[in-house]
Amino acid sequence: MMQVYADNAATTKLSETALKAMMPYLTDTYGNASSLYRIGQEAHHGVQAARAAVASALGADTNEIYFTSGGSEADNWAIKGVAELMAKKGKKHIITSAFEHHAVLHTVKKLEEQGFRITYLPVYENGIVKAEDVKNAICDDTALVTIMYANNEIGTIQPVSEIGAVCREKGVLFHTDAVQAVGHVAINVKAQNIDLMSMSAHKFHGPKGIGALYCKKGIRLPNLIEGGAQERGRRAGTEAVYAMAGMAAALTEATDALTQNTAKLTALRNRLIDGLLQIESSRLNGDRNSRLPGNVNISFEGVEGESLLLYLDMKGVSASSGSACTSGSLDPSHVLLAIGLPHEVAHGSLRLSLCESNTREEIDYIISCVPEIIERLRSMSPLWEKIQKERGNL
Numbered sequence: 464m465m466q467v468y469a470d471n472a473a474t475t476k477l478s479e480t481a482l483k484a485m486m487p488y489l490t491d492t493y494g495n496a497s498s499l500y501r502i503g504q505e506a507h508h509g510v511q512a513a514r515a516a517v518a519s520a521l522g523a524d525t526n527e528i529y530f531t532s533g534g535s536e537a538d539n540w541a542i543k544g545v546a547e548l549m550a551k552k553g554k555k556h557i558i559t560s561a562f563e564h565h566a567v568l569h570t571v572k573k574l575e576e577q578g579f580r581i582t583y584l585p586v587y588e589n590g591i592v593k594a595e596d597v598k599n600a601i602c603d604d605t606a607l608v609t610i611m612y613a614n615n616e617i618g619t620i621q622p623v624s625e626i627g628a629v630c631r632e633k634g635v636l637f638h639t640d641a642v643q644a645v646g647h648v649a650i651n652v653k654a655q656n657i658d659l660m661s662m663s664a665h666k667f668h669g670p671k672g673i674g675a676l677y678c679k680k681g682i683r684l685p686n687l688i689e690g691g692a693q694e695r696g697r698r699a700g701t702e703a704v705y706a707m708a709g710m711a712a713a714l715t716e717a718t719d720a721l722t723q724n725t726a727k728l729t730a731l732r733n734r735l736i737d738g739l740l741q742i743e744s745s746r747l748n749g750d751r752n753s754r755l756p757g758n759v760n761i762s763f764e765g766v767e768g769e770s771l772l773l774y775l776d777m778k779g780v781s782a783s784s785g786s787a788c789t790s791g792s793l794d795p796s797h798v799l800l801a802i803g804l805p806h807e808v809a810h811g812s813l814r815l816s817l818c819e820s821n822t823r824e825e826i827d828y829i830i831s832c833v834p835e836i837i838e839r840l841r842s843m844s845p846l847w848e849k850i851q852k853e854r855g856n857l
């Protein structure tokens with residue numbers, strides 16, 4: 464049976480190049496990057512080279528990149544840090560969107576409990592924030608605008624450059640959670656007026672447990688971890704040089720192959736979308752064009768997403784759904800609700816996130832598996848029976 468990994472928005476396979484770049488620091492070059500002797504200095508060079516490579520891929524200066532443990536940490540640091548900084552100036556208003564990752568949403572919720580006012584901008588049916596709405600929401604006491612670069616469930620790409628321009632014009636700091644975008648779309652933090660940006664290596668074929676925060680020079684972001692002088696004294700702790708080296712290698716590899724990967728993925732993605740939309744009572748979630756090249760998110764009426772995933776798993780296909788039953792909650796995804804899907808439709812959603820090593824044969828295999836699973840699930844579904852009755856089909 465074919466095995467198809469189509470959950471690259473959850474995590475990706477480590478690239479061979481990244482693994483090779485990591486090995487020296489897991490073996491011979493085990494020195495502490497702060498030590499003065501040779502293997503310490505070799506580790507130190509590893510840290511500097513990794514930082515420079517990450518910066519260069521994003522149009523940042525080397526000393527504007529701070530390594531973190533991943534995307535969640537970078538999001539927490541950026542948002543809580545700017546909030547602390549701005550509260551001193553009496554600014555206690557944050558603008559975000561309704562469909563951010565929980566690393567952002569739960570963080571702003573925490574700040575709300577501490578007296579911040581939060582504006583959640585609508586994302587409309589296409590899953591795209593309007594820069595105009597950002598502009599209209601900015602007040603005298605706005606401390607931060609935090610809008611994700613690309614959504615992790617429906618893959619929609621936000622008008623980041625326009626939002627950046629609005630924020631710059633109004634003198635408000637702009638953070639973007641770019642965890643789904645870095646390594647997948649072309650980014651230039653300077654040209655796009657981004658002040659702070661979160662990223663995570665395991666979303667672009669780097670190792671897990673490493674990410675970074677880009678923080679524009681001049682922003683006096685409070686320290687995250689007190690201790691040694693690592694990360695310019697802002698995040699102390701002996702550097703995981705192997706992880707940094709792996710992240711840098713993966714990002715460089717992704718950036719170098721961006722044009723060809725985008726072309727390949729877009730074709731696979733469109734083939735998969737068109738193939739699945741042949742199924743009765745299905746819909747594509749999120750804008751079709753302003754969309755990550757590897758993201759497919761489709762709802763099937765009268766189907767329960769979790770069951771669909773289990774059947775797909777039996778067919779060797781790893782995917783994800785828009786319902787959160789596995790995490791112990793019966794609520795459907797806040798992202799799908801934010802684009803206006805009714806609860807029962809949101810529950811029947813399927814996310815397939817591709818990467819450049821997926822093949823056309825794999826796409827066609829998925830397209831061949833899904834219809835019979837949907838038919839089977841619908842034949843057992845009281846919800847589908849109800850829908851059919853309402854439509855006069857039964």
Ligand SMILES: *Cc1c(COP(=O)(O)O)cnc(C)c1O
Pocket residue numbers: 472473532533534535536538564566611613614615640641642643662663664666674
């Ligand atoms: C995966 C993800 C995160 C969390 O990143 P980790 O490195 O897993 O902590 C944050 N935001 C988005 C949009 C993501 O997709």
